[in-house]
Amino acid sequence: MSILADQVRENLPSMREVILTSGRDALRKSSQDIARWNAMLAAGSISSKEYKWLVNSRISVIEMDTLKAAGLALSRIDEFRASLVQSITGAALRVVGV
């Protein structure tokens, strides 16, 4: 049980971090982009149609970023499972004295 507890303690924060970092980055980038596009629209560098297109484009990138975070979390679960198998096998072999 202590092996399991150690593994959870070690791996859970990294899974959580993957998802939180991704969300934080997406928010920061989106607000920077919107501010820049507002200024460009006001200056007449881009049209309102182009502005709308760019906003929808940012939304698509957020969707792709969410898929990345979800995929990476699954990958961390696989790593967690593999390291758990390794730890239990090692402990079992030590118990039987191999």
Place this chain on the structure above:
Amino acid sequence: MKVVYRTILAALLVWVLSSCAPSIAPFSQQAYQYATELKVETLSLMERAENSFADNLTHVEKLKMDLAKAYEFAKGRPRNEHSARQWEILIDPERNLIGGFLSRWESERQLSFPFIQQSQLLIADAFDTVIGLESGKVRFDD
């Protein structure tokens, strides 16, 4: 006796854990290469969108073909739904990434420099999500 039970229990646990299929496809060098090369190819072609679409038709067709190959490769790999879905969004002509950019270029004939520049930043970010997911997958040699 207690040691024997514990050993059997541990062996069973290992068997159960190791017999589970991985949740997501492992890292693929080929997929990583597709994404990094196509990012460069795409951003480079976008530079030309200030000029007429008709003059760049051959380049556009080649890029579309290369993007479709990368998507098919991702779609064909088992447990690779996240990456395949990313490619789908990226190349969809109805959405607002490279697929939509090429459609817009075709319908408008040529695009403005500020719009191209802003779209390049977004499409570079979109490719980075594909590359980031692929490079974060478990590698066989780990």
